[in-house]
Amino acid sequence: MMERWAESLRGARENGGDIPPSGFRLVRKDGSPRDVVVSGRLHGDKAFVMFEDVTDRVRVEAALRENEGSLRRILERLPVAVAVHEMGGAIEFVNAKFTASFGYTLPDIPTLEAWTLRAYPDPAYRAGLLKMWAEWIKNSVETGREMPGGEYRVTCRDGSVRTVFITGIVTSDMKVVSILEDVTARAEAESSLRESESLYRALVETTRTGYVVLDMEGRVTDANREYVRLSGHRDLKEIMGRSVLDWSAAHNKREAWEAVLMAARDGRVMDFELDYSGPAGGLTPIEINATLVTRGGRPRIVGLCRDISARRKTQAEILALNRDLEKKVEARTAELLRAQKMEVVGRLAGGIAHDFNNILAAIRGSADLLRMSLPDGAPAEAQVEDIIRAAARGSSLTRQLTALGRKSELKLEELDLGAAAENACRMLKRLMGSGVKLETRFPPDAGRVTADTGRLSQVVMNLVINARDAIEAEGTITVSVFPAEIKEPRPGMKPSAPAGRYAVLSVRDTGSGMSPEVMSHLFEPFFTTKPEGEGTGLGLSIVYGVVAQLGGGIEVDSAPGRGTEFRVYLPVTSPS
Template identity: 35%
Template sequence: MLTVGRNDTILFMNAAARHLVGDRLRSLDQLCPKLPLRSGAMNAITTRDGAQSCLMVELEGVAGRREVFLLPGIAAPEYQPDGWAFFDELPVPLLKLAATGEVQLSNRPARDLLGVDRCQNVRLGDLMEGLGRPITDWLGDAAAGRGTVHSEFMRVRRDDKEVFAQVSLNRVVEDGQAVLIAVLSDATKLKSLEAQFVQSQKMQAIGQLAGGVAHDFNNLLTAISGHCDLLLLRHDQGDGDYADLVQISQNANRAAALVSQLLAYSRKQTLRPEIMDLRDMLADLTHLLNRLVGEKVSLILRHDPVLARIRADKRQLEQVLMNLVVNARDAMPQGGEIRIVTENLVLDEPLRRGRAVVAPGRYVSVEVSDEGVGIAPDKLQKVFEPFYSTKRVGEGTGLGLSTAYGIVKQTGGFIFVESAPGQGARFQVLLPAHQDEAPPRSAPEPTPRIAGGRSDGVVLLVEDEAPVRAFASRALQMRGFTVLEAESAEDALELLAQKDLVVDVFVTDVVMPGLDGPTWVRQALRDRPGVHVVFMSGYAEETFSDSQAQIPNSVFLPKPFSLTELTDIVLRQMA
């Protein structure tokens, strides 16, 4: 196909035309020495193999342009064509449209793209959608020659698969009436890449928003739960206010769990990975899972006998499996069967699932499948988005699957879903197999609370949030510590400028206006190398783990924390 402008200048040649001719030509006489060109007839043309006869069809476009189609290998007809007789032979998907939108002619490539056997007298709006404005207005502008851009991306109305087409309109005058030639190009791959990019940008933006909101909420929850702990210390269980304070504390903990889910989705939570066997983890979890699914649902587990170990956060992975099992249970209100299958998976080549590409290597696969109502195709792509739920209002937060997605991705794995209405759903989690053949390391035991110990030390507390600083200061003072407060890193360094001041432990927020926690601590340790450090933050430890690793005798305390957690960790740093 060629696009020819005024003075027979060749403005465009598609790849097939360049291959036939062997070069990018500048003018029509280089292709066809005997002008003018005879449309619908055999013309002598110059090709890479020499001169030959070729059937050529010329259609009038807009602004003095013409579309010229070369049909090598097609014999000339015995009758004189009118220029439209070869429409079906053209290799490019084409539609001839009336100005009102009815299809007057179509060729086979166009019908194949549209997924129909015939479309004559069918309106374009019945074949395509997604323009964003009435299709008749768009066609009317093109037929009247208004505007300059007559190319749009549209979705083809097909039931078998999703197809997008780029539609370019060219105005042609026939018998004094304006008709439109629509040139179609399959844009499915382009729109898929665009949708993948948009989805990635959206997920990243939501993740950043969730991480920021979670940080601010963790500060608020630290102050709420902390002051509630202080009040509980002054009330006995028989006191009338004690039950109300317990309710406040419990709901603050529930809010903290919700914030933890937001952090999981945004992949900014603190993970405690360990090497483990999924079979052992599921064996410990089976009792709880059976209680979750109830009596109407059967839970069936099947394991690979030589399952590889993985490196993951056990508590977070348990959360993933519980979320998947609960979703499967809710999809079967009348009861049914949930299967959990683990197996080794070795990929010799990249595995492509939707828009994700899994690199070759050894993986451990965990599948959770149900016999439920299934998920509609239009909802399947949204199930991992936060706050999206197919359940009725009040039956779910919309964070279960998004939390699972965040945890799996932060662990370095993949999660996929397959489903169809009435055929249940199958979720597959792929986690990298751990390559080290050393014996599995058990989860570290939590450090026991130190009931006694040195509690007469001096603590420098640096926190820009006044409510959090007030609670932490009171909690440490009640335990017997001397507390020096600073609302910024600069204030802390000014205090430490007093050479006779003795400080045993720095307790500091990580993210603050001005200097951040790790920066001011490194400066302070130049003159006081023996001081231990407690970093506290509403963000995940991973966000500054590299900085913390360079600071000796430092530990991390995630927000929100309780009175006991704060005093215990400071006592351990004193030891």
């Protein structure tokens, strides 16, 4: 490192005194490394040197090398301009800061050639830059390291010219990630410094980092405009001679004073975060690094302060994204467990139903023989008929259990959902009580679906019968069909249906409604809210199974006292 620095000084003496920016890794007193860019100017026998801490930028570049894909959202929010192009020259990404800095959007510069023609209009300048860029890419591919970088003049879309420090790296999948930092302010400051002896003031006033000098009591003796802004004020005069505690947030005043004492005692404070509070009451999060120096023969605390609002915002957004992802994973896991539970119970029920059906067949056969052997008017004839009717009901129940226990063979055909629902409702109207009204709405353009007519009728019948049973005295059941489109997964839909066009069967009643607790068990086999002996708890489980086989989904909207609506989504085959 010392040899590189010596070489930089020799080059500066030979080239007018400017010390070009160079990257170095320094080790702080506590042993932690920091990446810095060192530049400056020779003035007589003295070298005025500026150290810019670029550790964060270096970390960003390292993160880009590790995983480009997962950091694309973060790249979009970075406070530096970033572009990604392929080896063939096609530019595939520029972030918001890139467009904000230079005015160009991706359609303006789809290729590297288009970018260089507009950003570097001078042919000779463009040729030199492209040659250097090609060498940097080649070296990055061979070594796997980031490019050394350099400052170049970039012509913006509005014609203005910015000085930009350009560097980058070639990723493992041969994409070139370029980082373009607008250093126009710094370049202009350096130019001003070359023309003037006021190096100190020009330097601290053009940096975007707040600069403050405190006495040993924490009172301000000097500061730049950025620090004045960070403190919530407009003019240096407003804060001169005042304690930094005056604009430290109330919840941070003690920590702020302890930081002043630490700097005076230990000689430095590193990466200290606190909130500044302006006169208007707004909070600005600040990161402070301070060191103890001697100025004018007196000990002074020199602090560098950075506004970390963007960083905290990004961290909060990442945390929010993580929380949202965790919730989605939990919901999907719960849905999977419910589906597995239904499958296991269904298989068990189907197995039992098969054996039970054999027993019922024997009972039914024996009862038929007994009935034929009885003379007309025999006293036992009524009891035998009861046995036959009970066996028939048992057979019906075993058929439902069998359907629940396995995926039945469906006789699929393309049909009009509205017409199929209308046929089912026609049979159901006579099953409604005297106080229950069944209304239907079947427009001709709801859509056609691929389904089993019998199974679809069973879905309609089960939903309508459930709706009838939910109405205590008088009420209305409305069955309708309408088209819909799912653009993204719907959390409440079970099973979850993919994006696409659907025909929707809606069954809505004005009954008593359901509580969230009841709705959480709605499609579980054998779950019922009806009195013992009045329900099997299989109707909605069978509806769930049929809809799942047809690739659809079910939404339920209900609450105690305001009725219930079931919406069955079935994939559309073609418009009606």
